[in-house]
Amino acid sequence: MLSTIALDTQVLRPGLCTGCGACQGLCPYWGGVDGRTVCFFDCERSDGRCQRFCPRMPTDLGALRKRFFPEETILPEIGPFRGLYLTRAADESIRSKAQHGGSVTALVELALKEGFLDAAVLTRSQGGLNPQGVLAVTAEEVRACSGSSFQVPPTLAALNKALQEDRYHSIGVVGTPCKTLAVYKMRANPLPENDNHAGNIGMVFGLFCGWGLDWDGLNALAEKHAGPVSHMDIPPSKYHSLELRTEGETVSVDLDEVTPLVRSGCHYCADMTAEFADLSIGGARSPEGWDVDKGWNQVIVRSQRGEQLLNLARERGVLEFKDAMEGGLEKLRKASQGKKRTAVRNLRTLTGRTEDLGYLNPSAALFEDL
Structure with a gap:
């Protein structure tokens, strides 16, 4: 059995907390203040959703992958893979307010319009500062969340609230790797006797991430x-x-x-490309240089549903496509592998033992060559 004390001793105190919000909005005990996760009251429960959903509590990543993705699609460095594309929103008004190519905004808007989703949990900020998780149900609300923040809000608290209300039955989630992992832990339904309505999660859009800031x-x-x-x-x-x-x-x-x-917890993250997602999106990299690349996105297709939405975006002219650069996938795999190596090295330093990878221990075999 897990212990609620473990969330404090294994995640908060060692500096592993990502601030994702997966433990928040479930009960009065856990909350957030300016990007910090706070335990307001002592809890005597021996188990609970807060520990089960936390992306920094031990997770068998290999088993979780196999549950949701065909094993033959998995690349060791970047996870499930069905294709790599360079895209941008065809609508210039979306691109003008976007972080890069506006692909996330365009895809979420299309998913709502075409019935893939009936709501979406997004992050809204003020020019990248003081972000907060919000539930969007209209195109206008989606566009209000354009752009990125390098602060880390507890976005998943908004998801927990929406799931508990059980009002929307196909909710999309946009988030960084720690958040998307937490969402897939929710979807695995680890506490069937305490239904969190995770079946209402419709699609997951992952964001490439190097780190977040204090x-x-x-x-x-x-x-x-x-x-x-x-x-x-x-x-x-x-x-x-x-x-x-x-x-x-x-x-x-x-x-x-x-x-x-850089937040302490980011030093121990082994996922650059949001491996648990239907589609993962980041900034483009090509020989054309930054002046061009900052207007485009890299998109990794990970699931059949993600592939269906991306194909529809092409068919409807919602996204513009261009060929990914030669060798782009290998560069992405190399960069992702580099982040995994750094995380493993830092975890070994944290635990003081070469064989102890902290929260990655149930999945240690995935990292044994690092």
């Missing part, structure tokens, strides 16, 4: 360099910067000033 630290950094921010982005590594856009001007902040703000 909530207060990023607010202070933005105020120091730019004041009110309308947009923020991190260009490819050769630029070594965080871009803050304000009043038509773009301010570049050296990453040496940004990286100390």
